[in-house]
Amino acid sequence: MALVSLEGVTRTYDLGEVRVNALSDVSLEVEKGAFAALVGPSGSGKTTALNLMGCLDKPSQGRVMVSGQDISALDRKQGALFRGEKLGFVFQDFNLLPVLTVFENVEYPLLMILDMPRDKRGPLVERVLEAVGMSNQSHKYPAQLSGGQKQRVAVARALVGKPELVLADEPTANLDGKTAQKVIELMKQMRDAFGTTFVFSTHDQRVMDQAEVLFYLEDGIFVGHSGRKGQVENA
């Protein structure tokens, strides 16, 4: 079953006289439980596609369905609620809050977005920190961590609210090759452990190699996808 579907999605930016089609009539489906990568050259529309799936942006034309809901039709408040309940995000620059400890960074969405009582928050945070191998660092501040450790914490934060879908825009861009591979492996383990669907964008061939499904974008056009065997099917 598809968890995410883009149905004839176009996203146009008007820059004065010039119109840029960041995405042109893109239709694609991401299955539930997928470990999927959006790939393509710089400017091909990867971030635009992730922003649309994350209900952070709306299509100029077409429809974006996530978990059976037409998220292109949600207003700001409904969109925020949807993100809090169903989605997790991982960013290339980690986006951890420097004044909060590791534990508090992971706890933050439960407190601020889901308004969860303290006695419920603690066990969830501990479980997810354990899962990403960071439970012994929970008192530290982000500045005391390596890049790979920061991204582990960010993955924990993305997962703590038990989202259906985690979206990660170039999650390994600020990591060295070996650490990048470890972070991707961790995300895959988390998919296996929690059943969460992952969609990430990447430029890095080694990271692409770990994806189970690849969606190829070129100049805003979806040109095809390949599965585990690496055969490209035209869109």
Ligand SMILES: Nc1ncnc2c1ncn2[C@@H]1O[C@H](COP(=O)(O)OP(=O)(O)OP(=O)(O)O)[C@@H](O)[C@H]1O
């Ligand atoms: N806010 C915006 N205003 C105008 N044009 C935009 C905006 N955001 C993206 N674009 C344009 O849309 C196209 C797709 O951009 P997008 O960021 O989705 O590509 P990308 O594949 O993620 O690129 P990169 O790999 O460099 O991050 C580009 O031509 C870009 O210049």
